Amino acid sequence: MKLGFLTACLPGRSLAEIVGWAATNGFEALEVAAWPALGDRPFTASHIDVDDLDRGGAERILALFDRPGLTLSSLAFYDNNLHPDPDERAAINRHVQACIDAAALLGCPTVGTFLGRDPGKPVAENLREAEKVFPPLVDRAGERGVKLIIENCVMEGWHPDGYPGNLAYSPELWEWMFSLGLYLNYDPSHLVWMGIDPVAALRPYVDRVAHAQAKDIELFPEKRTRYGWPGRAVERPDAWDVGWWRYRVPGLGQVDWRRLVDTLYEGGFDGVLSVEHEDPVWGGTEERIETGLRVAHRTLRPLIVA
Incomplete structure (x- = not known):
């Protein structure tokens, strides 16, 4: 297993700068942000322009990673592949x-x-749509020796009422999406x-985990008592502010990383555990983001066999 991080937390830096910082600070891999260059959504970045990448460009990127001995673990483009607007959906699928x-x-x-979701349709209809959208993408990936991976992020901000906007949020849905390849x-x-x-949810499915992300979470139960599971309802100017929890870097929340990493090892996982830094406490400036990544490294490094 190798320890890395997702580059989207440093959108203003070049890939070369991030590679240098990662190697200097003890990381072994990078999950590289590959969103389209246009757009200003949070927690996205464009560190590899996939639309214009040719063999020469690929060789230059690989040389960048080879010099310090880093692994390029994944290309990251997390968007709504079931977007309700057909033109937007087609553009996302093409990317x-x-x-x-x-x-x-x-x-x-x-x-x-x-996976995403059309929030105007029930889950069952979305699953039938996904069964049309994803097989061609899975086939394309398989033909090229690539695995298409889905993060189990809920994406509650995509739904007008704070319900799941990405239909990969539970083991029941994992089993369904595994059937699509x-x-x-x-x-x-x-x-x-x-x-x-x-940990219990992960244990039966480690063999279908092709990549893993390390993000922690801090819960505030007294606020959940006020808002309920979907979060703020009367006043919610930010769709992503549910009001009773927040993301943290590993070690500052409530995930039991010792048990989780042990479960990955026990199940035979030998891929990359990639820190996804969305911690508001250690955000805001590049210096604070770097500190957050160091906290994550300090937490996880002792658990991963070098």
Whole structure:
């Protein structure tokens, strides 16, 4: 197992700068943000332009990683592949295809994305839509030696009432998506606030985890008593502010990382555990983000066999 991080937390830095910092600070891998260049959504970045990547560009990127001995673990483009607007959905699906092609050029084993959801339709109808959208993407990935991985993020901010906006939030849905040939980019933090034990949920499915993310979470039960599970309702100017929990870097929340890493090892996982830094306490400036990444490294490094 190797320890890495998702580059989206440093959107203003070049890939070369991030590679240098990661190697200097003891990380072994990077999950590289590959969103389209346009847009200003939070926690996204464009550190590899997959649309214009050719063999020469791929060789330059690989040389960048080879010098310090880092692993390029995944290309990250997390967006709504079931978007209700057909043109937007088609554009997102095309970008996933471009990420798959780029991953093949780079020898990168995985491409990460979301299932997503049309919030105007019930879950059952969305699943039938996904059964049309994803098989061509899975086939394209398989032909190029790449695994398409889905993060189990709830994406509650995509739904007008704070309900799940990405239909990969529970083991029941994992089993369904595995039947489509998809793999899991496992993140324990999302399970905690949904009331699911992240270790018990993981144990039967380690063989379908092609990549894992390390993000922690801090719960405030007294606030949940006021708002309920979906979060703030009367006043919620920020769709992502549920009001009773927040993400933290590993070691500052309630995930039991010792048990979780042990479960990954016991199940035979030998991939990358990638820190996804969305901690508001250690955010805001690049210096604070770096500190947050160091806290995560200090927490996880002793648990991972070098």
